[in-house]
Amino acid sequence: MTGTTTKIELPGAAVEVVRKGAGPQLFVLHGGGGPVAAMPFADKLAENFEVIAPVHPGFAGSAIPDHFDNLQDLVYLYLDLMDALELEDAVMMGFSMGGWTAVELAVMSTARISKLILVDAVGVKVGGREDRDIADVFATPPDELARMMWHDPAKAPNPANMTDAQLEIVQSNRVALGLYTWEPYMHNPKLPHRLHRIDVPTLLLWGESDGLVTPDYGRAYCAMIPGAEIIVIPEAGHAPQAEQPGAFVEHVVSFAI
Numbered sequence: 001m002t003g004t005t006t007k008i009e010l011p012g013a014a015v016e017v018v019r020k021g022a023g024p025q026l027f028v029l030h031g032g033g034g035p036v037a038a039m040p041f042a043d044k045l046a047e048n049f050e051v052i053a054p055v056h057p058g059f060a061g062s063a064i065p066d067h068f069d070n071l072q073d074l075v076y077l078y079l080d081l082m083d084a085l086e087l088e089d090a091v092m093m094g095f096s097m098g099g100w101t102a103v104e105l106a107v108m109s110t111a112r113i114s115k116l117i118l119v120d121a122v123g124v125k126v127g128g129r130e131d132r133d134i135a136d137v138f139a140t141p142p143d144e145l146a147r148m149m150w151h152d153p154a155k156a157p158n159p160a161n162m163t164d165a166q167l168e169i170v171q172s173n174r175v176a177l178g179l180y181t182w183e184p185y186m187h188n189p190k191l192p193h194r195l196h197r198i199d200v201p202t203l204l205l206w207g208e209s210d211g212l213v214t215p216d217y218g219r220a221y222c223a224m225i226p227g228a229e230i231i232v233i234p235e236a237g238h239a240p241q242a243e244q245p246g247a248f249v250e251h252v253v254s255f256a257i
Contacts, residue, residue: 001020001021001043001046001047002020003018003019003020003021003037003046003051004018004019004020005017005018005019006019008081008084008085010077010080010081010084011080012065012067012077013057013065013068013077014057015054015055015057015077015081016054016055016060016062017052017053017054017055017081017085018035018037018038018051018052018053018054018055019050019051019052019053020037020042020043020046020050020051021045021046021047021048021049021050021051022046022049022050023048023049023050024048024049024050024089024090024091024256024257025049025050025052025087025088025089025090025091026045026049026050026051026052026090026091026093026256027052027053027082027085027087027090027091027092027093027113028042028051028052028053028093028094028095028098029053029054029056029078029092029093029094029095029098029099029101029102030053030055030056030059030095030098031094031095031096031097031098031099031119031120032096032097032137032173032174032176032177032181033096033157033173033239034059034060034169034170034173035053035055035059035060036053036095036241037051037053039241039242039245040245041241041242041245041248041249044245044249045249045252045253048253048257049091049256052085052087052090054078054081056074056098056101056176056180057074057077057176058172058173058175058176058179058180059172059173059176060169060173061168061169061172064175064176064179068179069179070179070180070183071097071100071101071104071180071181071188072104074101074180075101075104075105075108078101078105079105079108079109082105082112083112087112087113088112089112089113089114090112090113090114091113091114091115091116091117091256092105092106092113092115092116092117093116093117093118093119093252094117094118094119094121095119095120095121095239095241096119096120096121096122096212096213096238097122097177097180097181097186098121099118099119099120099121099122099123100121100122100123100181100186100187100188102116102118102121103116103118103121103123103191103195103198104123104188104191106197106198106200106202107191107194107195107197107198108197110198110199110200113200114200114201115200115201115202115203115255115256116198116200116201116202116203117202117203117204117205117252117255117256118202118203118204118205118221119204119205119206119240119241120205120206120207120210120212120213120218120238120239120240121204121213121218121221122134122181122186122187122213123186123187123188123191123221124187124188124191124192124195124220124221124224125187125189125192126217126220126221133187133213133217134185134186134187134212134213134217135148135211135212135213136185137177137212138174138178142159147211148211148212148237148238149210149211149212149237149238149239150209150237150238150239150243151207151208151209151235151236151237151243152235152243155242155243157170192224195224195225195226196226198225198226198228199226201227201255202225202227202228202229203228203229203230203231203251203255204218204221204222204228204229204230204231205230205231205233205240205248205251205252206218206230206231206232206233206240207232207233207236207237207238207239207240207243207244208232208233208234208235208236209235209236209237210236210237210238211237211238212237212238213238215230215232218230218232231251233247233248233251236248
């Protein structure tokens with residue numbers, strides 16, 4: 001399904017936003033792998049929703065503003081973006097790093113959203129000081145990372161099949177992911193103390209085979225959010241929307257409409 005892409009100028013940065021479909025607003029925040037609006041699951045969701053998907057500055061070849069140095073800069077930018085888009089009763093859905101971003105937005109204000117969906121989200125620490133709750137994507141060899149993040153590693157993107165231009169985008173995405181999530185790594189230590197502020201229905205969708213953030217991590221995360229529920233999707237890793245798109249879309253539609 002074709003969509004439209006517009007560039008929205010905001011204080012301090014411009015953001016590209018992809019829109020497709022019609023219906024209730026579904027505000028989609030992608031993860032470290034980059035934009036997801038062109039993936040088949042997004043087209044299926046666009047049959048029921050108006051999918052509104054910004055591209056985080058630094059991803060897909062876009063520039064990172066000079067003053068950005070952590071996720072909070074993205075969060076405040078998206079508070080402005082939600083106002084500019086005039087979101088009203090939107091369902092907000094975030095993947096991995098985008099799920100963390102969505103949570104940070106929701107603890108600040110749910111005025112523009114009606115429901116929240118978190119997909120294999122990072123953002124909190126659930127174990128002790130020495131526990132590795134979230135695998136280190138920057139220190140793990142690519143083959144091992146693929147086995148960790150995918151139920152079927154054969155479905156993982158293969159750099160050997162990419163053009164030079166695509167490889168450049170992959171590397172720039174990695175740089176942006178590091179900027180947003182590095183210190184402290186993939187979480188905000190204060191966030192667990194703020195999750196009680198989320199006052200909209202919340203669903204966590206998790207891949208059963210996710211080795212980056214395991215289903216047990218997801219269940220602990222879920223328990224921190226009042227009234228939240230979690231659904232674990234079989235035969236899927238860190239990207240259930242890619243490995244099990246049919247089941248994924250079914251769960252989103254069932255919860256959101």
